[in-house]
Amino acid sequence: MTEHPDQSAARAQDVARAAYGKLIAMLAARSGDIAAAEDALADAFVAALTKWPDTGVPDNPEAWLLTVAKNRRIDAVRKDQRLVITDEVPDMPDLRTDTDPAADARLKLLFVCAHPAIDPAIRTPLMLQTVLGLEAEEIASAYLVSPKAMAQRLVRAKRKIRDAGIPFTIPDTSEFPDRMEAVTEAVYGAFAVDWLSGAGDLSHEAFFLSTILAGLAPDNPEVLGLNALIGFIEARRDARVSDGTLVPVPEQDVTLWDTHLIDRSMSLLARASQAGLPGRFQIEAAIQSVHCARRATGQTDWRALSKLFAGLVAVYPTIGSAVSQAAVVAEDAGPAQGLAMLEKTSFTGIETYQPAWAVRAHCFAQMSRWAEAAEAYDKAISLCTDIPSRRWLETKQRDLRKKSS
Amino acid sequence: MRYTFLLYSNPADFAHMGPEDWAKEKEVYGAYIGALQEAGVFVDTDWLHPADTATTITLKDGEKRIQDGPFAETQETLGGFFTIDVPDLDAALAWAEKCPAAKHGKIEIRASAMDSV
Structure with missing residues (x-):
């Protein structure tokens, strides 16, 4: 047919x-x-x-x-x-087999x-x-x-x-350290692009490649860290959007998480940390592992997250990690500290960076500074072009109006 | 505040595109319009035939003059527009960055002057 x-x-x-x-x-x-x-x-x-x-x-x-x-x-x-x-x-080889x-x-x-x-x-x-x-x-x-x-x-x-x-070969393992950084960055970059906006095919492919890399370089802690990191995030795929609205990790329904994939990532990360050489991917994986531990403990360990983000910002300072750090500090040490940390951030483009406005709004709301919170939510919503995230911000904005009235 | 995106591009950049490419392009724009509508910021849009099919009219010198073609010959021509309703220029820029036309050409962002006259 x-x-x-x-x-x-x-x-x-x-x-x-x-x-x-x-x-x-x-x-x-x-x-x-x-x-x-x-x-x-x-x-x-x-x-x-x-x-x-x-x-x-x-x-x-x-x-x-x-x-x-x-x-x-x-x-x-x-x-x-x-x-x-x-x-x-x-x-013709059969491309559908794993080997x-x-x-x-x-x-x-x-x-x-x-x-x-x-x-x-x-x-x-x-x-x-x-x-x-x-x-x-x-x-x-x-x-x-x-x-x-x-x-x-x-x-x-x-x-x-x-x-x-340039020869099309897998280089000798002695050359891995020189080349692996660019390889892991590309694989994670592809995963991240697709995770935000794509249908999932490419992020699945990136996970597959990171798994093969981990098999190829089992002694490279960052390669293991990357595989664990993508695994933790993939494991929560079914829980991240509900009714077209984004669900932040600390509020996700843990029964929708893929326990097998989380366990696998936990043991990968444990293996990686034995080398005693922490790096960007291992720290990010550790952050995700803290979130995933809520499945067993029932709560998010904000103190642990706060320490890990301090480490991440030290080795890999980006606007995203700096704003996430402020969000975590707000939960751990209080909204005033989170806000102070956010105001100290000096990345270019921070004035129009939507997550920064969302964190600011959340901190103001925690401090009952309703007018400033509402204004910050307005700004965050206006900058947000991702529909599930926009729905979530609008929900927060509505809750705020109920509380303040 | 209403903002209009004027979408400028060089028609020569699209000369190689076949019917499938245009169908795909239409889908990409459809998705963008859908996102604007879902976010509640969409006002209007249109996609125009090439500038060489334009007709220009003026009464400026007291008499009606009609010209076959655009009023100015430029490499980059107006291909369409979007009008959206958002609070400020930062928000307009955030949406313009997502507009498919930004990938192939330039987007001129102009705020509506209707309320200021």
Whole structure:
């Protein structure tokens, strides 16, 4: 039976989002030419959009795309006349199994992007695009540069990989420390982008990659920390939104949490901390583990969170961690202290940073300074473009009006 | 306060797009309009045919003059607009940043002057 064209198109897009990195990695592994692999895959997606409405979506859409893209690649090379293709399309691997060579190929591509010969500033964006399929525009906005400049830098990096002949291999373990930081950052970056706004395919993929990395570098505490961190957050996926309204972690229904995943992350984090080398991901994972401990204890340990955030801000100061620290201090030491900490924060853009206004509003409300609280909630709501978060802020605003009247 | 986003882009940047790309683009804009509506800030929007299909009229010099084409030949042309109702420029900027048109072109943000005259 054939599907409605819209359904086929939607299916092609789903496959594109989830499998992009795998397919690019497998296509580029032989030639080292990422840009050419992207062109071939784009052609294959177009072919899918034309064909699938008539033929139906194939049983293994990823393998179908891979075959078509490989054929396009061979056609293109023949036209180029620069290379002689001696081998035909090899047997297709089944990309759906867990032990598939695709996972391996993606890792190789990650390490290629993190090669010392590549400009450090472009390593993470390159990984986000080639392995995790983010568009240049999305990456550019996260890095606060123009999409055009980002696209040019990405093109240049890909040409360098091809022309300099950077090998598509998983490096010797001795080289892990140099390259792993950019790799873990890209994987977490992809997870975070999708967690906020996406359908979950990419965050699932990021979790999968972080698990493979943890298997590859079981002695690297930050790699274990990253896997634990993503695991803790994933475990709470079903509890984070209720009736279209955001539910903050301390108020989530713990029975909706994935206990198996939490336990697994707890033991990973314990293993990581044995090395005695704390870092950003381990500290963030520890923060999430404190939240998840509420499942057993029934309460949130704000003192522990306060200490962990002090540690996080020391090693990885960002506007997000600084504002979260103020929120935690407000719960632990009182709203006046939280407010004072917030006013001390001097990050650029803090005046229009929505979470800062939400924390400020909460502190004012705790101190019964109703007018200032209402004003701060108004500001937070006006800056909030995420609908579930907006609903939550509006609920807080309504509760405030009831209390103050 | 009402703010209007004037969406400017270079038509040459879209020359390569096929029907599927436009269908996808329409979906992206649909999602953005949905978010504006859900947040209760949406007022109006439209998506315009290219500037080379424009007709310009003026009575400025006392007589009616109609011209085939836009009043000014520029590389970046007006492709559409959004009008939203939010408290201040910070909020308008937060929404403009989320507007799909920001990725491919420029958005000029102008506050409504209706209440000030």
